[in-house]
Amino acid sequence: MGGRLALLALAAAAMIVAYPLVFSGAFMGRLGALVLLSAIGASAWNILGGYAGQISVGHAMFYGIGAYVPLMVYKLWELPPVAGVPVAVVFSLVVAILIGFPTFRLVGHYFSMATIAVAELIRIVISNWDFVGGAIGLMGPATSRTVLDLSFKSSVPYYYLFLAVLAVVLGVTWHLERSRMGYYLRAIKAGERAARSLGVPVRRYKLFALLLSAGFTSVAGSLYALMIGFVDPDSVFGLLISVEMIIVAALGGAGTLFGPLIGAAILVPLREFTNSAFGGGGSGITYILFGGIIMLIARFEPGGLMEIGRRAAALFKRRPREAARVA
Amino acid sequence: MTLTLVQVIVSGLLVGAVYALFSSGLTLIWGMMNVINFGHGDFVMVGMYTAFVVMVWLHGGVGWVGPAAAVLLFGLGVTVYYGLIRPVMRGPMLAQILSTFGLALFIRYTAFWIFSAKFVTLPEGALGGTLDVGGIYLDVPQLIAGLVAIVLTLGMYLLLTHTRVGSQLLAVSEDRNAAMLMGIRPDRMQALAWGLASAAAGIAGALMAAIYPISPTIGETLALTAFVVVTFGGFGSVPGALVAGLMIGVVQALSAYWFGPIYRDVAVYTIFVLMLWVRPQGLLGTA
Amino acid sequence: MLLEAHHVTRDFGAFRALDGADLTVADGEMVGLIGPNGAGKSTFFNCLVGDLTPSAGRVVFNARDVTRAPPEAHARLGIGRTFQVPATFEDMSVLENVMVGAFLRHPGRAAAIDAADAVIERVGLAGLRNARARSLGTPGRKRLEIARVLATEPKLLLLDEALAGLNPAEIARAIDLVRQIHASGITIVIVEHIMEVILSLAQRVIVFDQGRIIASGKPADVVEEPAVIEAYLGHSLKRGQKR
Numbered sequence: 001m002g003g004r005l006a007l008l009a010l011a012a013a014a015m016i017v018a019y020p021l022v023f024s025g026a027f028m029g030r031l032g033a034l035v036l037l038s039a040i041g042a043s044a045w046n047i048l049g050g051y052a053g054q055i056s057v058g059h060a061m062f063y064g065i066g067a068y069v070p071l072m073v074y075k076l077w078e079l080p081p082v083a084g085v086p087v088a089v090v091f092s093l094v095v096a097i098l099i100g101f102p103t104f105r106l107v108g109h110y111f112s113m114a115t116i117a118v119a120e121l122i123r124i125v126i127s128n129w130d131f132v133g134g135a136i137g138l139m140g141p142a143t144s145r146t147v148l149d150l151s152f153k154s155s156v157p158y159y160y161l162f163l164a165v166l167a168v169v170l171g172v173t174w175h176l177e178r179s180r181m182g183y184y185l186r187a188i189k190a191g192e193r194a195a196r197s198l199g200v201p202v203r204r205y206k207l208f209a210l211l212l213s214a215g216f217t218s219v220a221g222s223l224y225a226l227m228i229g230f231v232d233p234d235s236v237f238g239l240l241i242s243v244e245m246i247i248v249a250a251l252g253g254a255g256t257l258f259g260p261l262i263g264a265a266i267l268v269p270l271r272e273f274t275n276s277a278f279g280g281g282g283s284g285i286t287y288i289l290f291g292g293i294i295m296l297i298a299r300f301e302p303g304g305l306m307e308i309g310r311r312a313a314a315l316f317k318r319r320p321r322e323a324a325r326v327a
Numbered sequence: 328m329t330l331t332l333v334q335v336i337v338s339g340l341l342v343g344a345v346y347a348l349f350s351s352g353l354t355l356i357w358g359m360m361n362v363i364n365f366g367h368g369d370f371v372m373v374g375m376y377t378a379f380v381v382m383v384w385l386h387g388g389v390g391w392v393g394p395a396a397a398v399l400l401f402g403l404g405v406t407v408y409y410g411l412i413r414p415v416m417r418g419p420m421l422a423q424i425l426s427t428f429g430l431a432l433f434i435r436y437t438a439f440w441i442f443s444a445k446f447v448t449l450p451e452g453a454l455g456g457t458l459d460v461g462g463i464y465l466d467v468p469q470l471i472a473g474l475v476a477i478v479l480t481l482g483m484y485l486l487l488t489h490t491r492v493g494s495q496l497l498a499v500s501e502d503r504n505a506a507m508l509m510g511i512r513p514d515r516m517q518a519l520a521w522g523l524a525s526a527a528a529g530i531a532g533a534l535m536a537a538i539y540p541i542s543p544t545i546g547e548t549l550a551l552t553a554f555v556v557v558t559f560g561g562f563g564s565v566p567g568a569l570v571a572g573l574m575i576g577v578v579q580a581l582s583a584y585w586f587g588p589i590y591r592d593v594a595v596y597t598i599f600v601l602m603l604w605v606r607p608q609g610l611l612g613t614a
Numbered sequence: 615m616l617l618e619a620h621h622v623t624r625d626f627g628a629f630r631a632l633d634g635a636d637l638t639v640a641d642g643e644m645v646g647l648i649g650p651n652g653a654g655k656s657t658f659f660n661c662l663v664g665d666l667t668p669s670a671g672r673v674v675f676n677a678r679d680v681t682r683a684p685p686e687a688h689a690r691l692g693i694g695r696t697f698q699v700p701a702t703f704e705d706m707s708v709l710e711n712v713m714v715g716a717f718l719r720h721p722g723r724a725a726a727i728d729a730a731d732a733v734i735e736r737v738g739l740a741g742l743r744n745a746r747a748r749s750l751g752t753p754g755r756k757r758l759e760i761a762r763v764l765a766t767e768p769k770l771l772l773l774d775e776a777l778a779g780l781n782p783a784e785i786a787r788a789i790d791l792v793r794q795i796h797a798s799g800i801t802i803v804i805v806e807h808i809m810e811v812i813l814s815l816a817q818r819v820i821v822f823d824q825g826r827i828i829a830s831g832k833p834a835d836v837v838e839e840p841a842v843i844e845a846y847l848g849h850s851l852k853r854g855q856k857r
Contacts, residue, residue, distance in 0.1 A: 049421070050421075053419070053420055055420065055424045102604045106603070109363045109424070110558075110603060112363065112424060113554050114600065117551055117599045117600055120548075120592070121593060121596040121597065124592060125593070128589050178723055180717045180721050180723070180726070183710065183726075184714065184717065186703070190704060190705060194701035194702070196684065196685040196686050197685050197689060197694070197763070198689055198714055198718060198763065199686050199689030239547060243432060254421055284440035286436075287439075288433055290429075290432055291430065291431070291432030291434075292433055294426075294432065295411060295425075295433060297422075297425065298418075298421075298423070299426060302418055302419055302422035
């Protein structure tokens, strides 16, 4: 059984690696890169929201910081944007602490509300601050001055760059899952009071998860800026960015390792399709659909597709007679 | 100079009263069920569009607007409760938060799809114009909206404290099990609370339609305003929501007047964040 | 003295739920806390485990003042507790549940798994090692809670109505388990309604009524005291009626 699963996993990995070589058109290449980018952001969100159960509805703020700072670094000092990535991470971590520190000691939905409020606050400030481009936004280098500018014409280098970053995020998550922190986060999600009674320092671990999550989200934002070469407040700080991270993770399976990737593989093409199929009003329909999907997941299967898959697999493992009894 | 200031403050109070109206419903639900409704602002938005549809598409009179919004939103609230909230309440936190969040998106973008992004306003009707009260110019629609809102909020409070139904709602809010032992059906009461809260939001929306331009995405800001008001006033406290709503309205008006229109929302969100740091239980709540 | 509570008082607004409760528990004892509903024993229990902060008085464990310490600190010092309504981690397996407890003393994954397996074996849940907690019935969940807290290697274990909702056969097995735990050297304080349980397990019984301790001593003696009988509204405790 384990052998078959490993073979399947290997095949999937091979397909993912070979994707741009098989689908070599510009549209498909870009789509692939966007799927991976979405998976990175959702996987980052997943650490805090999926594993620790702390639902941030404003993760766009970290994404936006990650997108803006590198382009500001370019604008102010003509450095390659990539130099701004660690700086962006630091800013994101500071914001994360400012939000998490007061709210994690409170019982209730304060954290979630604080994330929307702060995200919106940042978006409004950035929209009205000419220094960072105001409502118009910022542009990165038009063409690559050196390879360090990471400004490629084709999507293929981006695809592999994003794949590498995704591998790192998933690797960290995998290691986390198996470590004490992973178990503690899941315990916090499952029952804070009980977790406390077993010695789990709840507030501290929530903060760890938040910092990890914010840092990776910031990197995702930076990758977006590198690929697209242009940012504006709505495209990186908007609520819809936060929404997408959540729905991608939740559809695939919040709290699972590959859930966000699966969610991204389904939702990003769906989004691109509905956006183009319905023209200008497209984004309306896309988000009606997203809203509906979120409600369905919440109502019927909060564990997402991974959970549905797990239950189906458990049914098939038993003998047919038992499967009938359970179903 | 001070006259203008008074005008600003009065205007803020009137708008704040409308905030209080829709926040009172939210605080009731929150106190009863500890469920956060991310879609509450979008219910207000639906109320606003109801007013628009009634007056502009259906050519109905102003008098129809309030009842139409109330009935429609009451129905929506009860439907949402039975269809989405009740099943999800027993589940994990992720599901609870996602459910109303998804609802918010769904409603918001359905409105976007139907009405598109451009702002619309209600036609100037018999209730237009300004009133000169000793040098202070009051916008008549705003005055009416504010007064109606205060009356209804007080009415909500009286409903809760002086009627049998109200005491049943409060009983479920205090101790669900004890209420069940007394023969009250918590399920029904919670559905009623959702209906009432949504109706209040709808009427508040209809009132706001008279003083604000209507757009599909206004729900997000309104939801946050409601959260701030509810947190400020203390969970479950309708009088708290009233006081907090009025205060937030004034703060907004003053911020806009002193610093510029952008600062309306910035002020509210900043207050919220500061409150979380300093006094999360609100003004009238207990820690 | 392993645990000392000095004059612990707890008010909820104007209502005094607990009034000056004193308790000493020596290392190795098994003490029962009983009393009618609303008598204050749960409030006292929560003050002992760190879920509530007393309005007045002190709680001292192993010569350390834990009056204001949070529950996490209690656990680290060696105080463990179970919950009246089992609070198992529903979507985690039995093993994973117990591992959360084990990680307190064994930060490494392999060591935590071994420690958890040992406790699971001891408690009799080995056959359900990989089952999700959600799939266990009430007796299973209660047993799992006990295993989970045992994995934190407590010196003092506080059981909150660990036997409520069990049928007589399950009660007998649970009593057996509690005896085993006690025999292994863990001091136990047990809050319980069911008389047979207290009478058969506790060496010493403390009786609460209306926020105060009204009696204390050997179970057989305490049930005869008029104040205690009156607190239970005149029903004879010797007939072992559940209250």
